[in-house]
Amino acid sequence: MLKTAIDLRVRYAETDMMGFAYHGNYTAWFEMARVQMLDDIGYPYRVLEAEGFRLPVLELNIVYRKPVTFDDRLTIEAIMENPPTIKLHIRYTITCRGEITAEGFTRHAFINPAGRPARPPKRFLDVASRYFSD
Amino acid sequence: MLKTAIDLRVRYAETDMMGFAYHGNYTAWFEMARVQMLDDIGYPYRVLEAEGFRLPVLELNIVYRKPVTFDDRLTIEAIMENPPTIKLHIRYTITCRGEITAEGFTRHAFINPAGRPARPPKRFLDVASRYFSD
């Protein structure tokens, strides 16, 4: 299992007139945790992209439990439970003041330099596999 | 059943470095169709808010079938299949050049002026009910 967490502070720009963080901005927060996860295994997303690979989102799901607002300090945790194949599935939780305020997941496909769904680069599978020993 | 569609053109600001519309921006497009739906039944969202009600998103789901990019003309369709109660469930499809490029749904709760989940205002139920005759 692969598990990463990042901390962030809700930006004023991220709020809406309801007085809370706009629900669409959670997508960028999930992404930041996802990017950190690739950093942590030593295969940063910018390296993957430099090699011509892409990881577009195929599906997004978010359950909003409690609103968060400007200046709130959040922890975004990303969890990959199964080793990556052609597809990638990542779960997320957002925590504020010790409470889970949102949960969700994203599903991704690896797209190779030719623009087609493909297995990730071999080195990526190698570095990732270390976290999924049986 | 309630059904509304809006047309929009993907903004340059909505793209990301993958060269497509950023997946997080679909949330605003769904919302625009939702807002139009309330306009169409004659109970605009700004009226609902002026009366102290809110319709926060409780859950969001998006399945991305094909990417869209800058300047693409999209049709966002919003469909409410069941009359609103305390909760609201809306489905969406995004169409570009005759093809469905994404689908999704949002679930909402009505929040009353006291900040609690509540039934929508009676007049809202009345105007909405016309679309769900049996």
Next chain:
Amino acid sequence: MLKTAIDLRVRYAETDMMGFAYHGNYTAWFEMARVQMLDDIGYPYRVLEAEGFRLPVLELNIVYRKPVTFDDRLTIEAIMENPPTIKLHIRYTITCRGEITAEGFTRHAFINPAGRPARPPKRFLDVASRYFSD
């Protein structure tokens, strides 16, 4: 002189907790008017990009006179007073209910396929020059 106007409706996603449209979102509105301007002269921005050119923003200025909020109908006018050279200067006004609510300008450079500041494609100069007859 080249002059274009577009109409738009402020999105809920574009508001912030102050209850108004977030000041940073005006950049995307200016851009939409700019894109329409290139459409109007028959040299769409997507064509310019397809030919390998870019028009990055070198300077941005916005003066906010009155706030606008969710659902407000705005007119964004873009004005190019001088024919484009290596640089481009565009002025903007935002009008809501007959009142100017914001003004600004952007300065741009043409970047050629080699990634360097350059004169725009000849055909671009030709189509634009028609609007700057002396």
Next chain:
Amino acid sequence: MLKTAIDLRVRYAETDMMGFAYHGNYTAWFEMARVQMLDDIGYPYRVLEAEGFRLPVLELNIVYRKPVTFDDRLTIEAIMENPPTIKLHIRYTITCRGEITAEGFTRHAFINPAGRPARPPKRFLDVASRYFSD
């Protein structure tokens, strides 16, 4: 003089199809430095808002010197050269790998709980004045 700096990492969500950070997102970065500045003097923006005050942007100016892109580490410096009165003027520089990549300023007005331009709360002036000793 008041001077604050924050560090941030460009989000993927903040890029556009030109391959760089979208120029409109700099507004949120300036704001983050501004928010930190108020934290540093011990009068956080959320406290100011809780007291009914607002600090809307009256003017924004940004000069873009070099593009920055996904994953770049930026330092955003905010500088207030004169003590706040009814108005506030803040200058910013963005630095990446030791080079200034952008500069700008924002002008603000204090808006009191009655919605009118006003002097900031007395305690705000007191805490700020310490940084502008002659």
